[in-house]
Structure formats: structure tokens, C-alpha cells
Amino acid sequence: MPGWRRARLTERTDQTATGRTLTFEVARWPGHLPGQHVDVRLTAADGYQAVRSYSLAAPADTDRIELGVQAVPGGEVSPYLADDLPVDAEVEVKGPLGGWFVWTPEEPGPLLLIAGGSGIVPLMAMLRARLASASDAPCTLLYSVRGPDEVWYATELDSAAQHTHIRRLYTRLAPADSERPAGRVTKLDLPPAEGSRCYVCGPTGFVEHVSALLLGAGHAPDQIRTERFG
Amino acid sequence: MNEQEHPLYLDGNALAGPLGEIFTTDPTTAWRLCPSCRLPATMAQLHVYGPEPGLTARCPGCAAIALRVVTQPGYLWLQLGSGAGAFRFARPHITS
Numbered sequence: 001m002p003g004w005r006r007a008r009l010t011e012r013t014d015q016t017a018t019g020r021t022l023t024f025e026v027a028r029w030p031g032h033l034p035g036q037h038v039d040v041r042l043t044a045a046d047g048y049q050a051v052r053s054y055s056l057a058a059p060a061d062t063d064r065i066e067l068g069v070q071a072v073p074g075g076e077v078s079p080y081l082a083d084d085l086p087v088d089a090e091v092e093v094k095g096p097l098g099g100w101f102v103w104t105p106e107e108p109g110p111l112l113l114i115a116g117g118s119g120i121v122p123l124m125a126m127l128r129a130r131l132a133s134a135s136d137a138p139c140t141l142l143y144s145v146r147g148p149d150e151v152w153y154a155t156e157l158d159s160a161a162q163h164t165h166i167r168r169l170y171t172r173l174a175p176a177d178s179e180r181p182a183g184r185v186t187k188l189d190l191p192p193a194e195g196s197r198c199y200v201c202g203p204t205g206f207v208e209h210v211s212a213l214l215l216g217a218g219h220a221p222d223q224i225r226t227e228r229f230g
Numbered sequence: 231m232n233e234q235e236h237p238l239y240l241d242g243n244a245l246a247g248p249l250g251e252i253f254t255t256d257p258t259t260a261w262r263l264c265p266s267c268r269l270p271a272t273m274a275q276l277h278v279y280g281p282e283p284g285l286t287a288r289c290p291g292c293a294a295i296a297l298r299v300v301t302q303p304g305y306l307w308l309q310l311g312s313g314a315g316a317f318r319f320a321r322p323h324i325t326s
Contacts, residue, residue: 037243
């Protein structure tokens with residue numbers, strides 16, 4: 001297990017009012033699989049260290065990694081990473097981490113991705129890998145957000161919607177052209193089970209709720225993989 | 231994954247980093263049968279309660295303790311189950 005590697009911030013993109021994607025350059029990055037994460041370590045001048053986990057938002061691409069950071073008010077690490085870490089500054093990363101919440105294009109059968117809020121980040125890596133592959137198995141992304149202002153990757157998802165099935169499910173504020181009223185995910189939002197491999201990522205309550213819906217809709221427990229953001 | 235101020239609980243995916251210091255293979259895909267309720271689960275499926283640096287991983291079915299891990303500057307403590315004592319590993323000084 002390799003240890004900590006230096007990662008240099010090269011780009012920061014605003015996704016929402018508080019959500020950012022950060023691109024880092026990591027020398028000799030070994031590559032990773034869609035769904036994996038890294039641990040990020042910050043060291044203060046007095047030696048105090050803080051470690052947090054962040055999902056990788058894109059498939060492996062040489063020495064570049066893209067992380068998704070949602071700034072949590074009062075958080076010790078995320079507001080700093082989201083807005084204060086200067087471009088060209090370095091942090092340390094350890095990874096790639098996690099072998100269970102992973103999807104690769106070799107995986108057969110339909111793919112069902114269900115994201116809650118910033119839980120879109122690791123699922124975006126899977127969606128991007130799926131779009132870049134030759135796979136023609138059905139792929140569906142259900143993206144639950146409070147309102148239109150909370151959508152990450154809005155433009156990219158619009159073009160991806162020409163090749164895959166993407167639905168935005170608004171929970172509190174739905175735009176006028178939304179095909180459903182605002183509200184949390186229900187069983188009516190789920191596509192037919194059809195032996196899909198399901199990946200669910202988001203806040204803990206969201207993951208529990210959606211997992212129960214999937215089991216109720218006939219999805220096999222061993223076909224559901226989850227990751228909780230807290 | 232992302233920082234939350236007061237998460238109810240996370241899951242075993244979050245243990246990949248801390249336990250990666252002492253395992254040569256990814257520990258989160260390891261499979262376990264709960265001795266209390268017989269529910270099978272991978273480490274990734276366990277419910278993990280903080281706050282860091284002390285993490286307690288519990289069976290998603292009956293909440294029995296599967297493991298505890300505590301990370302300190304010089305040591306990593308690992309306890310499997312409850313009441314079985316804890317192993318104290320010296321943490322290597324890793325620099326990139």
C-alpha cells in the first residue's frame with residue numbers, strides 16, 4: 001500500500017454555490033477505477049494534520065485526478081479546499097482507495113446510478129467511463145437534488161442525456177418543465193429492475209431510503225452497492 | 231465521499247484509507263458473517279460511526295461491533311469484534 005503522494009492543485013471549477021471540482025496533478029499516479037476515492041491530508045504550519053475522503057470524479061487520466069468537494073458550513077477541511085487552497089499549492093493524497101464501490105465497463109448488464117446531491121461525484125466517474133466505452137447496455141442516472149441550482153455537471157449531463165437515460169429528480173423546488181412534482185425519490189421514479197447493477201451515493205438518509213426502494217422493487221441485494229457521504 | 235459536520239454514520243468504504251496502512255490488499259472487499267445475527271456483509275457495507283480518529287464499524291443488521299480502529303500520530307489501534315483486545319500497530323513514517 002503506497003503512502004501519501006504530493007498533489008498540486010491545477011484547476012478549480014464552480015459546480016454550484018458551494019460545490020467545486022478540483023483538478024490535481026499527482027506525479028506517478030497509478031490510475032484508479034470509477035467509484036474509488038482518495039484520502040486528502042492537510043498539514044498546518046504547527047504540524048496539526050486533518051484527513052478527509054473525497055471521491056474521484058473522472059476515470060483515470062495519466063497524472064491528473066479530479067475530486068468533488070462540497071463545502072460544509074463550519075467544516076474543518078472542505079471550505080478551505082473549496083475556496084481557499086491556492087492554485088499551484090500542494091496537499092497530500094493517499095489512494096486510490098476502495099475496491100467495492102466500483103464499476104468498470106467490463107461489468108455486464110444494465111447500469112443504474114442513483115445520486116443524492118454531491119453523491120453525483122463518484123457516479124460521474126462511472127457515467128463518464130460508460131460513455132467512453134463501447135458498452136451498449138442500458139444506463140440510467142437518477143439525480144436527486146433540492147433544486148436546479150444544486151445540479152453539478154449540468155452542461156455535461158445535458159449532452160450525456162443523448163446517449164443515456166438521465167432524470168433529474170427535484171426534491172424541494174422543481175422548474176416549470178419538470179415532469180414530476182417536487183418530492184423525494186419514490187418507487188415510481190425507478191426504472192424496471194431487469195437485473196441492473198445499482199450504485200447509490202449520497203447522504204446517509206438518502207442512501208437508506210433508496211436502498212429500501214430498490215429492494216422493494218425486486219433488485220437483488222448483491223446487485224446494490226452503496227456509499228454514504230454522511 | 232465528502233465532509234459532513236455531524237453524520238449519523240458512514241460506511242466501511244471510509245475504512246479503506248485508515249486500514250490501508252496495515253493491509254496489503256483492499257480490506258473493504260473482505261467478507262464477514264456476523265456471529266450475532268448471521269448477516270453476511272463486506273467491510274464496505276458495515277455502518278461506521280465516528281468521530282475520527284476513532285471509528286467503530288457495526289453490523290448493518292444488528293449493530294454488533296465488527297471492528298474498531300483508532301489512528302494516532304504514531305500508532306494505529308485495531309480491535310476485531312468487541313472484548314477481544316486491541317492490536318497496536320506502529321505507523322510507518324511515510325513520505326512521498
